[in-house]
Amino acid sequence: xxxxxxxxxxxxxxxxxxxxxxxxxxxxxxxxxRIVNFAHGEFYMIGAFCALIGVTWLGLPYPVTLAxxxxxxxxxxxxxxxxxxxxxxxxxxxxMIASLGLAMILQHGALILFGPDPQAFPAMVSGxxxxxxxxxxxxxxxxxxxGLVILLIFYLFLMHTRHGRALRALVQDQEVAAVFGVRLExxxxxxxxxxxxLAAVAGGLMAPLFGVSPFxxxxxxxxxxxxxxxxxxxxxxGAALAAILLGLIESFTSSFISASAADIVTFALVIGVLxxxxxxxxxxxxx
Amino acid sequence: xxxxxxxxASGLRPMALVWALALVAVAxxxxxxxxTFHFHIAIMVCIxxxxxxxxxxxxxxxxxxxxxxxxxxxGAYTSVLLVTRLDLPVLLGLPAGALVAGAVAFVIGxxxxxxxxxxxxxxxxxxxxxxxxxxxxVPEYSxxxxxxxxxxxxxxxxxTLSSYEAVYPFALVCLALVMGLLVLIRKGQLGRRFGAVExxxxxAEASGIPTARTQTLAFTIGSAIAGFxxxxxxxxxxxxxxxxxxxxxxxSYVIMLVTGGRLALWGPLVxxxxxxxLPEFLRGAVEYQHIIYGVVLIAVLRFLPQGLAGLPAQLSRxxxxx
Numbered sequence: 277x278x279x280x281x282x283x284x285x286x287x288x289x290x291x292x293x294x295x296x297x298x299x300x301x302x303x304x305x306x307x308x309x310r311i312v313n314f315a316h317g318e319f320y321m322i323g324a325f326c327a328l329i330g331v332t333w334l335g336l337p338y339p340v341t342l343a344x345x346x347x348x349x350x351x352x353x354x355x356x357x358x359x360x361x362x363x364x365x366x367x368x369x370x371x372m373i374a375s376l377g378l379a380m381i382l383q384h385g386a387l388i389l390f391g392p393d394p395q396a397f398p399a400m401v402s403g404x405x406x407x408x409x410x411x412x413x414x415x416x417x418x419x420x421x422x423g424l425v426i427l428l429i430f431y432l433f434l435m436h437t438r439h440g441r442a443l444r445a446l447v448q449d450q451e452v453a454a455v456f457g458v459r460l461e462x463x464x465x466x467x468x469x470x471x472x473x474l475a476a477v478a479g480g481l482m483a484p485l486f487g488v489s490p491f492x493x494x495x496x497x498x499x500x501x502x503x504x505x506x507x508x509x510x511x512x513x514g515a516a517l518a519a520i521l522l523g524l525i526e527s528f529t530s531s532f533i534s535a536s537a538a539d540i541v542t543f544a545l546v547i548g549v550l551x552x553x554x555x556x557x558x559x560x561x562x563x
Numbered sequence: 564x565x566x567x568x569x570x571x572a573s574g575l576r577p578m579a580l581v582w583a584l585a586l587v588a589v590a591x592x593x594x595x596x597x598x599t600f601h602f603h604i605a606i607m608v609c610i611x612x613x614x615x616x617x618x619x620x621x622x623x624x625x626x627x628x629x630x631x632x633x634x635x636x637x638g639a640y641t642s643v644l645l646v647t648r649l650d651l652p653v654l655l656g657l658p659a660g661a662l663v664a665g666a667v668a669f670v671i672g673x674x675x676x677x678x679x680x681x682x683x684x685x686x687x688x689x690x691x692x693x694x695x696x697x698x699x700x701v702p703e704y705s706x707x708x709x710x711x712x713x714x715x716x717x718x719x720x721x722x723t724l725s726s727y728e729a730v731y732p733f734a735l736v737c738l739a740l741v742m743g744l745l746v747l748i749r750k751g752q753l754g755r756r757f758g759a760v761e762x763x764x765x766x767a768e769a770s771g772i773p774t775a776r777t778q779t780l781a782f783t784i785g786s787a788i789a790g791f792x793x794x795x796x797x798x799x800x801x802x803x804x805x806x807x808x809x810x811x812x813x814x815s816y817v818i819m820l821v822t823g824g825r826l827a828l829w830g831p832l833v834x835x836x837x838x839x840x841l842p843e844f845l846r847g848a849v850e851y852q853h854i855i856y857g858v859v860l861i862a863v864l865r866f867l868p869q870g871l872a873g874l875p876a877q878l879s880r881x882x883x884x885x
Binding site: 312360363364368369370372373374376377378379380381383384385387388498501502505509536539540543544546547550551554 | 627674675677678680681682684685686688689690692693696697699700814817818821850851852853854856857858859860861864865868
C-alpha cells in the first residue's frame with residue numbers, strides 16, 4: 277500500500293510539472309492581455325510537430341530542436357497577437373471567441389499538412405530508474421528534468437529581469453504599469469509569445485512519450501484550463517499550486533478508483549471552485 | 564445596439580418585406596431543384612437555426628453559453644429514451660426534451676449566472692465536458708461511446724416522415740414556431756428587460772428589474788429551445804452518442820450566432836443559413852471547411868461586430884455618412 281502511495285506521488289508530481297508548463301502560458305496570456313486562449317492546446321500540438329520535424333526530418337539533436345521550437349513559438353506568438361488578438365484588447369469576450377476560430381484554423385491546418393494519423397516519435401532514452409519497488413521510466417524522468425529546468429529559467433526571467441518585472445506589473449495593473457513606462461506594443465506580443473513557447477516546449481517534451489497528431493492539443497488545453505481555474509485566472513503562483521494538486525488528484529484517483537472517475541472528480545471540483553470562489557484558490561477577487 | 568436594430572427594422576418597412584420575400588425564396592429552393600441533397604441541407608439549416616436561436620436568447624441577457632450542446636444532448640436523450648423505452652409518440656418526445664432541458668437549466672441557472680463574461684463561458688465549457696463524461700459513465704442509458712443507433716424517425720399522429728421531402732415542411736414549421744417565439748420575446752416587455760440587463764446590469768437592477776430572475780428565465784428558455792432542436796436532430800439523423808454533443812458542437816453554435824449577429828433578432832437564422840451550407844459548396848475540400856469557419860469567425864468579429872444581420876444597417880450608415 278505504501279508503495280502504491282509513493283508511486284502515485286511520483287506520477288502525480290511528473291503530471292503536475294507538465295500541467296504547469298501548459299497552465300503558466302495560459303494564465304500569463306490572461307493576466308497580461310485578458311485573453312482566454314482556447315487555441316493554447318494547438319500550440320502544444322505545433323510544438324510536438326516542430327520537435328518531430330527537427331528530430332526525424334532534419335536529424336537535429338533533441339536539445340537543439342527544443343530550443344528552435346521555443347524561438348519559433350515566440351515568433352508565432354507575436355504574429356498571432358498582431359493578426360488575431362490585437363483588435364480585441366479591450367474586449368475579453370470577443371478575444372476569447374476569436375481564439376476559438378484560431379484553434380480551428382491551426383488544428384485543421386495541421387490536418388491538411390500532416391494528415392490525421394498519429395505519427396511515432398523516436399524514443400530519446402530507454403530503460404527505467406528503479407528504487408526498490410518504485411519504477412520511473414527514463415523517458416518520463418527526462419521530460420520532467422527538462423521541464424523543471426525550463427520552469428526554473430522562466431521563473432528567473434520573470435523575477436529578475438526588466439521584461440519579467442514589466443510582465444508582472446502588467447498582470448497586477450495595466451494602467452499603472454503603462455504609466456510607469458511599460459511598453460504594451462512590446463510586452464503584449466512577448467507575453468503571448470512566451471506563453472505559447474511554454475506550451476510548444478511541453479508539446480516537444482511530450483512527443484516522445486505520447487506520439488504526435490493534429491488532435492493532441494485538446495487534452496493539454498483541458499488540463500491547463502482546469503489548473504488555471506483552480507489556481508485563479510491570471511495567477512502564476514495559483515497555477516503552480518493547482519498544477520501539482522491536479523497531478524496528484526489524477527494520479528491518486530486513477531490508482532485507487534479509475535481514470536474516468538479522476539476526470540469527473542476534477543471537473544466537479546472546477547465547477548465547485550468557480551461557483552464558490554471564481555477568483556480561484558490564490559487569485560485576487562475582481563470587481 | 565439592440566435599440567439600433569429595432570429602429571432599423573421599423574424605419575425600413577419596405578426593406579423588411581424584401582427580406583421576407585428573399586427568405587421565402589430561399590426556403591423554396593429544395594422544391595425548385597427537387598434534389599434530395601438540398602432537402603437534407605435545408606433541414607440541417609432549420610435544426611441549426613433553432614439551436615442557435617436558443618443560444619441567442621441567452622446571449623440577449625449578455626451571457627454566452629458553451630454548454631449549449633449539452634442541453635441539446637439532454638433534450639435528445641430525453642426524447643429518445645421516452646420514445647424507445649416508454650413507447651411515447653415522437654411528437655410528445657420533442658416537447659418533453661425541451662421541457663427537461665429547460666428544467667435542468669432552471670435548476671442550475673441561478674448559481675451559474677452569478678458569473679459573468681468569460682467566467683460564465685468557462686463554467687459552461689466545464690459543464691459541457693462534465694455532461695459528456697457523465698453520459699459516457701452510464702452506457703445503459705446513453706449507449707456509451709458507441710451511442711444509440713436506429714432511433715425512431717420523426718412522425719406526426721402515426722404518420723412517419725420517412726423521406727427528406729416529408730421532414731422538410733415539418734422542420735420549417737418548427738423553425739417558424741421557434742422564430743415566432745423569439746420575435747414575441749424580443750418585441751415584448753420581456754425583450755426590453757433582457758436588453759436592459761444586457762446593456763447595464765447595475766442600472767437594470769437599480770431600476771427595479773429582477774436581474775437574476777430575468778437571466779435565469781432567458782437561460783431556461785434558450786436551453787429548452789436547445790433541447791427541442793437536439794431532440795429533432797436525434798430523430799432526424801437516427802443516431803446519437805455523448806460525443807455528438809461535445810465541445811465542438813457548442814463551438815459551432817457560438818460561431819453561427821456570432822457570425823449572424825450576437826444581439827440581432829434574425830442573427831441565428833442568418834448565421835445558420837450562411838454557415839450550414841458553406842461546407843457543401845466546398846465538397847472535395849472538407850479539410851478547408853473548418854479553416855474557413857475560423858477565418859469567417861475572426862473576420863466577422865473584427866469587421867462586423869454586429870454580425871451579418873447587422874451588415875445592411877452598417878452599410879447604409881456608412882453610405883449616409885459619405
